[in-house]
Amino acid sequence: MLAFRNRLVQTPYVCSELTTKDELVHVDQRLSAVRWPMDSKAVEVAQGESSVRYLHSIEGAAVLSVSPDEETFWVETLTPVTMPRAENQYTSIRQMFFIEDAPAQYRRPLAITQGKLRHGKDDGVLLSYVSEDLPRTPGEAHEAHWSHLSEVHGLILDLCAAPTKAVPLSDRICFEWSPTATFRWSQQKSQTQVSVAADGSMLSVGRNGYFHHVFDSATERWYAPDGVPRVVRCREGIDPYELQAITDHAARINEQHFQEINSAAARPIKELKYRISNSPSTSRGELEERKEEEGTDGGALRVLEVQDVAGIGRFTYLSNDSVKVVFHDRTVLSSDVGFQQCEIISAEDASSMIVNAATPCAAARYVRKAEQFLHWARTAREPGAPPQFTDPDPLMRAHLDAALHALRAQRLHVKLHLERLSLLTSRGPSISSSSS
Known part of the structure; x- marks a missing residue:
């Protein structure tokens, strides 16, 4: 599950009946916390200049990985399913965060992952760790007092199926939860x-x-x-x-x-030229080229050009002739080889969509800006080329500023709503008992 939209709680539950057997993970005992190693020797780094660094928790309940440009990171956690018959069964949910907006429970393991590997003697023993609770799930959602909370209705998840689980990338799965x-x-x-x-x-x-x-x-x-x-x-x-x-x-x-x-x-979309790597030598979220694309063993991607444009975002040109852009409003765009298709991750709800670069429709503003940067990056080393990628587009800047302000207002609204929801939930048993 690569991306999801979640308006009320950090990690919602998914009923076991609504997941396939290969999406369920059985563990020997109930997981109540994630223990992150505090020794940077535990950080794993794939080979290459722009490799993704990732950190496994001690008991295997979570994996944290940092993108090559160090703008975003992912956390894949084992989330309990709620049905009583599915005791000690979990399903894996993957979340994307911006590093500068990292939630408190991920800041320490994120700092470990960003740090350099220690070159001292490795005795193979990790003596220290930081323990964090797993993200709370509304496991008590079926209890009586939840029926009094009309605000809980409308929890929505928007999931992209994981190709590593033999599910077509084109399959889109949406959940909506209510009591x-x-x-x-x-x-x-x-x-x-x-x-x-x-x-x-x-x-x-x-x-x-x-x-x-x-x-x-x-x-x-x-x-x-x-x-x-x-x-x-x-x-x-x-x-x-x-x-x-x-x-x-x-x-x-x-x-x-x-x-x-x-x-x-x-709007027909051609076959993707990227795949999600799930091999031990690379991070689960790292994009790597198909071997048949270049006729080689692949190799790690290298960052060739990076340009920061004030009010627009950070543009990155990679060695496989692809582009990644983190816009000012936190929207993330990643193109394929040749700029035929683009994956766009919305900053508003972390939902992911793939568009044809020739007909991007609602995403045209972002795709065209990335295409302009690609044309500049391809000729940046030629004599007489402009030394920097500039963007005098005031309409684009105004659009991104407005989107960023709206995003911050939405986050504040969600934060206040969650605090109110938590307060009502804590009073739930008394409401339930009084109603009975």
């Missing part, structure tokens, strides 16, 4: 799956609009779009729930994504 149900939409399957919190039943809606409801008792029901019962009454001890509202929302999710697919169908 009532968890919704999962898969582009590859073209359907929405729903896990109902009240009785653990599973509901799916396909492109034909019909609903398939499977209960824990191994019974199943098929519903036409206009034949869904409003309320489902459960066995004794479980409150009834409004199935009609759940199916209506699942149908809206289906319709929304089908519209996105149809609008994108007119």
Whole structure:
């Protein structure tokens, strides 16, 4: 899972029924903390000038990696799944952060990873470590007091499937969580799956609009779009729930994504020329060229040109004729060889999308600016070439400034919302007990 959008909590849960078996990891005991080595000998560095450095936690619960330009870093953590039957089972979620905005729990291991390797005697023993709690998950989300928190509705994750798990990169997976149900939409399957919190039943809606409801008792029901019962009454001890509202929302999710697919169908995207490396010698997040692209063994990418343009961002030109840009509003753009496609990571929600460089649509402002830098970088060493890449575009600067201010305002709003949500949650048991 390469990127996700998450509006309410740092690392949300994912129901085990909504993940495939190869996405689940079983451990011998419950993980309650991540122990980061405090000795920089533990930092692993791949060969090459622009290699990605990464740090493994002692018990293997997390991996922290730093990008070659030291603008961003990734943390891949094992996140518990919440279903009671899935005890000690985890799924891996990957998050991207800007180094200057690093969360407090990652600052110490980040500093270790950024530091140089020590050249002293290595006795092979790590005697010191820093222990940090795993990101909190709303494991108690199905408890009664959560039903009083209307603000919890609408938690959304937007995931790109990991190609290292034999899932096509084009497959897009979206989750939406609420205390009532968890919704999962898969582009590859073209359907929405729903896990109902009240009785653990599973509901799916396909492109034909019909609903398939499977209960824990191994019974199943098929519903036409206009034949869904409003309320489902459960066995004794479980409150009834409004199935009609759940199916209506699942149908809206289906319709929304089908519209996105149809609008994108007119913009064919060629096969990616990058892959995500999962070999032990390189970081999991490092982009490396396909061997067939250059007819060699690949080799580490080298940074050929770096230009900082005030108010616009940092532009980097790599040895494989690709470009990476970190814009002033924190949007990240990475191109492929030959600048045919670009991956753009939104600063607003960390969602990832791939666009055709010839028809970038909504991302045109970013793609065109990266293309201008690429033309400059290719001729930068020729006689008479401009010594620096300059950008006199005032409209672009104004756009990035406005986007950055909006992003900061959104982060402040989310911070205040989380504090209020945490306060309400801490009062939850008393609310629940008083209501009963």
